[in-house]
Amino acid sequence: MKNAQPLAADKHANDLQGQRNVLAGFLCLNALAGLSVGVAKVVLSLYAVQLQADAIQLALIAGAQSVGILLMSLPAGVLVDQHGPLRMFTIGTLASGALYLAMPWIDSSTLLCLIILLISCFMPLRIVSLSAMFMQQIGRVGVGMAGWFRATHMIGMLLLGPLVAAWLLDSVGFAGGYVAIGSTFFVLVLLAPHIFRHYQPTQAHARTFSLAELTAQIALVGSDKLLRDACLREFCIQAVNQFYTFFIVVIAIQAFLFDPTQAAGLISAQGASYVLALLGMGSLASRMGEQLFFRFGCVIVICALLILGAAATDWMLWLGAIVLGMGLGMLQIMTISWFAKVGAQRGQGRIAGLTTFVGPAGGLVGSVIGGTVGHWLNLQIMFFLMAAIFIIFLLKSMRGSKMTATQ
Template sequence: MNRFIVEHQFLLRFALLQVFAGISVGVAKLTTSLFAVSLQSSPAELGIIAAAQSAGILVMSLPMGVLVDQFGPHRLFITGSLLAACVYAVIGWATGPLLLALCTFLISFCMPFRFVSMNAVFMHQLTRVGLGKAGWFRATHMIGMFLLGPFIAIACLEAFDVKATYLLVSMAFLLTALMAPSVMRVYRPLTQHTEEKFSLREWGNQFLLMKENHELRTISLIEFSSQAVMQFYSFFIVVIAISAYGFSAAAAAGLVTLQGAVFVALLFGWGLLVSRVGIAMSYRLAFVLIAISLLLLGTGGGTWTLWLAAGTLGIGMGVLQVVNIGRFAVIGSVLGRGRIAGVNAFVGPAGGLFGGIAGGALGHLFGLQVLFLLFLPIFMFFIWDQFRKPLVAEAELQPSEETQMEAGG
């Protein structure tokens, strides 16, 4: 046991940080959803709050991709954690939906400091452990965010109140700031990117990467679309289950937890099967399962369809994340991990912002549930495109001598 701990001490520390970071975000997200409902938010106001969770992330992710190589991920992670903790300490005193949205908007500017740093460290280590572990780092974060976070949020809200729950979230962010240095100091940027300073030109160059690299452009579009669905589901399914199906808050949170639990299981397990199933077949399977779940969620056949769709969506998203994470890491090993971590952190929240805006802008016209069908044509296109021209890996992720020495040191 001691030998295992010594040999895998980085992975264990990283996993622990990821779990705590995930719990803090998971508790905050569900608390915000339920707080918004308690403030009697309209569908439009719910959409504003959901979109506010992604707005600052959209602005800050690409700059962080450059800054993480310049200042190091641990400094940025600590800064973002401290700033977010300050806002979470006061958000519980919001007196209306728009004030809640403003606080959420401010917090969204802090998040890229944390997860771009985590993404860069993750990509750095993935070149050492190989593609089979592609989902493991993300899975540990999701355990906290989707599996433990919702249950802890419900327990805190039942035992305390919204203000106290947000104060606990603030303390959790402070705890992750203390944990970060021992985990993130292993990061070493590619030499050619250490002297780059952030500028408007560098910001534009990251967009240029997507334009010039076909695979990066394709997987970025996939990431955008999948995160739009995830954001819409994780925020609005609680509202839909409570208002349309009479779920209790705990039961509605269970839909988020089920989807998250299945998602995490696939993140841990599918990496072991990718080499046998193949990249192209994994993408096809993921797109088909996501399309089925969207159809179930959008047609509203009954409460059982919500539970079935939650599990199906978790499987599809888990398979998709494993292969997409691996492809981002491969490209990052060539073009710069910080820069690709920034691109990855940009396109996902951009999709999340789209999901929130779609719910807020169209929910009052058509109803929230039917909007799941809005995403269906996108994934039908992905299915068609994968059969027409499969996305096949051009290079596999192999451990390098450099990363092995860095990890060992």
């Protein structure tokens, strides 16, 4: 009996280390997946210009990258629960890779738009599969690693992707660049079985693809309070993030006379702060407790948005950018953690499908409605209106804690 406790402790430590090793391998796969997408996005923009696409065609090509994701995210969630993430990841990746390999033969902007639309329909199979795998792992290793999924993908897509794309185009041109992109997708297919074999499907969450299942997936948002709150917060986080990323350049150039390079630096500053928060602040969430950490994140986001809305000097813009990235990263850690909790109860694929839909939908609303309202009023004033949303989140969180304490 005396040796029972040390043996149990050793087994627990070994299991935890094994889970961390699986998570490390998954994060490497996720970073490579992000890198392939990041390179493809940059090459696509330049290739469209090479084909002499006009402004409307460029807008359609840009929009086509999101349409398929919005259409296929929920079906992808059902398919992942039905067939498992490995099979869906393989199908989505092989189909996307094959289409990218065909790109050098595309000689018109219209055909390019159609191919991108097809690729965007297959991409949710990849994204949802990766999200489902990560949610299961987070349930085992804790909230401290919650931000790493989004961070590793962003490092590959936003930081390394443009650099690799520039090097590829300079070295091998568009044809060679697309061959490299397509080849990377096939490498991911070879690596995926080593990671996804650790996924443990549950019979309780197995579903058959049907309209009823898709309807039930949407109905979950209304019946599960934690899921509903997480979806609403994820929607608003991505709306603010997309509005900032797109319109801060316009604000900086028109109102503060920044040159284009300086204005782009504001995006980089916010993005770097966001990634660092995702990577480094999960452990703080574990120590502080989820609700207190969430409120702290809300306060930081509110302060950042007020600074950006009231900015009258260059340094206020830079400060607001860095603080906003940190605050949004903190809130993102919490939404990922909440989604993982609901996924453990309702099925990882089902919840991953919802998250893959909610995020892009929020980004679309943030850029379109935010830009439209900002045009009527003033783009900078939009930061004040967005701050009001997070003030409501903060007050609701505090009120909920008071009610719990009273009970």
